[in-house]
Amino acid sequence: xxxxxxxxxxxxxxxxxxxxxxxxEIIAQKKDNYSFATPHPGWAxxxxxxxxxxxxxxxxxxxxxxxxxxxxxIGIDGLYGGSGIPVDTTGKVLGPALIWMDRRAxxxxxxxxxxxxxxxxxxxxxxxxxxxxxYTKLMWLKKNKPELYQQTAKFLxxxxxxxxxxxxxxxxxxxxxxxxxxxxxxxxxxxxxxLADKLxxxxxxxxxxxxxxxxxxxxxxxxxxxxxxxxxGTPVFNTGVDVGPATVGTGVFEPGxxxxxxxxxxxxxxxxxxxxxxxxxxxxxxxYKPKDYYYNFAGANTAGxxxxxxxxxxxxxxxxxxxxxxxxxxxxxxxxxxxGLLVLPFFMGERSPLWDSDIRGTILGLSxxxxxxxIYNAFQEAIAYSxxxxxxxxxxxxxxxxxxxxxxxxxxxxxxxxxxxxxxTILTTKSGGEANLGSAILAGVGINSIDPQDASKWIKIDEKxxxxxxxxxxxxxxxxxxxxxxxxxxxxxxxxSNI
Numbered sequence: 001x002x003x004x005x006x007x008x009x010x011x012x013x014x015x016x017x018x019x020x021x022x023x024x025e026i027i028a029q030k031k032d033n034y035s036f037a038t039p040h041p042g043w044a045x046x047x048x049x050x051x052x053x054x055x056x057x058x059x060x061x062x063x064x065x066x067x068x069x070x071x072x073x074i075g076i077d078g079l080y081g082g083s084g085i086p087v088d089t090t091g092k093v094l095g096p097a098l099i100w101m102d103r104r105a106x107x108x109x110x111x112x113x114x115x116x117x118x119x120x121x122x123x124x125x126x127x128x129x130x131x132x133x134x135y136t137k138l139m140w141l142k143k144n145k146p147e148l149y150q151q152t153a154k155f156l157x158x159x160x161x162x163x164x165x166x167x168x169x170x171x172x173x174x175x176x177x178x179x180x181x182x183x184x185x186x187x188x189x190x191x192x193x194x195l196a197d198k199l200x201x202x203x204x205x206x207x208x209x210x211x212x213x214x215x216x217x218x219x220x221x222x223x224x225x226x227x228x229x230x231x232x233g234t235p236v237f238n239t240g241v242d243v244g245p246a247t248v249g250t251g252v253f254e255p256g257x258x259x260x261x262x263x264x265x266x267x268x269x270x271x272x273x274x275x276x277x278x279x280x281x282x283x284x285x286x287x288y289k290p291k292d293y294y295y296n297f298a299g300a301n302t303a304g305x306x307x308x309x310x311x312x313x314x315x316x317x318x319x320x321x322x323x324x325x326x327x328x329x330x331x332x333x334x335x336x337x338x339x340g341l342l343v344l345p346f347f348m349g350e351r352s353p354l355w356d357s358d359i360r361g362t363i364l365g366l367s368x369x370x371x372x373x374x375i376y377n378a379f380q381e382a383i384a385y386s387x388x389x390x391x392x393x394x395x396x397x398x399x400x401x402x403x404x405x406x407x408x409x410x411x412x413x414x415x416x417x418x419x420x421x422x423x424x425t426i427l428t429t430k431s432g433g434e435a436n437l438g439s440a441i442l443a444g445v446g447i448n449s450i451d452p453q454d455a456s457k458w459i460k461i462d463e464k465x466x467x468x469x470x471x472x473x474x475x476x477x478x479x480x481x482x483x484x485x486x487x488x489x490x491x492x493x494x495x496x497s498n499i
């Protein structure tokens with residue numbers, strides 16, 4: 001009899017679910033959208049109830065398509081939750097999560113340098129200090145929200161919180177622990193009490209049970225099984241930070257391939273057997289075999305987010321779903337370089353490889369002849385430049401092609417532009433590259449219903465986009481100016497941020 005697996009991806013702007021058979025046949029997919037709050041410039045907060053409501057609704061909808069007992073596993077991943085969700089001893093949510101995009105912990109980041117040397121941080125955690133990381137956000141909460149910090153029993157990543165609600169079991173995936181950074185010893189795969197003491201972070205407020213993506217994190221309890229149309233006791237897998245399962249969803253079960261995920265943000269990743277220290281990268285244990293493989297990535301805080309912002313503010317004649325497609329068509333004849341426009345896409349500061357909280361989005365080259373479509377094209381070029389800047393951090397590890405996945409990668413115009421800017425052949429997948437698929441695969445591996453080699457065969461490359469060498473030469477010059485523009489403006493924005 002056919003058996004099914006649910007894969008759930010709790011994202012920054014929406015949650016996606018997939019129902020597939022253990023043979024890889026996709027039965028149904030669905031997405032629920034929501035938003036996050038930005039109460040101040042550089043702040044980004046999310047509501048845990050939005051996440052849980054979306055997950056519950058999607059499970060209920062997809063589970064209704066098959067018999068309860070035929071769903072044999074659920075894999076759940078989540079956006080990088082930054083500080084995590086503060087909950088008390090009963091599991092009650094005490095406040096919002098300060099998500100990955102939040103940049104408020106600037107003073108705490110500077111304080112880290114006085115408490116722990118860069119050498120020690122890099123040696124122990126393979127990461128440094130920045131407002132991006134969860135441990136600096138915890139330091140901010142302890143100083144600025146002391147009552148909330150003291151009342152918090154645990155800070156739970158998004159996927160950990162949802163799994164806790166469904167199963168009553170608390171856990172943290174090795175990838176989420178590594179991405180918290182600061183207090184995670186990547187050499188021993190455990191919290192570092194020594195670093196926690198130096199930084200003033202209470203280790204007991206973090207989840208104590210570490211799990212791999214193929215370990216059972218808990219089983220659906222009677223209450224939620226009845227409400228969601230599941231069999232009580234269905235195993236749930238905590239598959240960690242979303243971009244890891246998304247990479248698994250491209251068929252990556254061993255080191256060596258570069259994958260770029262383009263969604264709200266952008267992540268360019270390379271899986272290796274040893275951490276690529278001292279390259280300004282973000283590093284944590286990989287979603288598959290976390291004690292053997294490492295996920296090394298650079299990226300952009302805003303990728304699809306600036307496209308969505310542009311549609312909302314300047315293309316109101318289109319809805320949020322059709323807007324990018326229409327703008328792709330309307331801007332299709334804009335030449336490389338957008339007729340002299342250059343955009344810095346740092347609308348929420350920037351993480352790896354720039355690590356700059358003060359920099360902001362900038363449009364250079366505007367004139368009275370500039371059109372909306374030229375600006376939109378320049379926004380897309382900015383995303384492509386950030387991809388190139390990120391993959392260059394890997395040095396000789398990058399081959400002649402990169403795999404591109406995620407919602408923004410569904411734009412053929414964007415695919416070609418990234419090929420032209422990077423000079424690399426772009427590979428896109430027909431059914432892979434989604435975190436919910438990767439989470440379902442990892443759950444299937446966990447119950448021994450899916451073989452990684454079989455899963456790799458499910459991921460079919462449906463298109464190879466080769467670069468236009470003439471445009472690549474043009475983009476080489478613009479990319480040099482892109483880097484020069486940042487170098488010339490970073491001091492201005494640092495001073496400007498103090499006003």
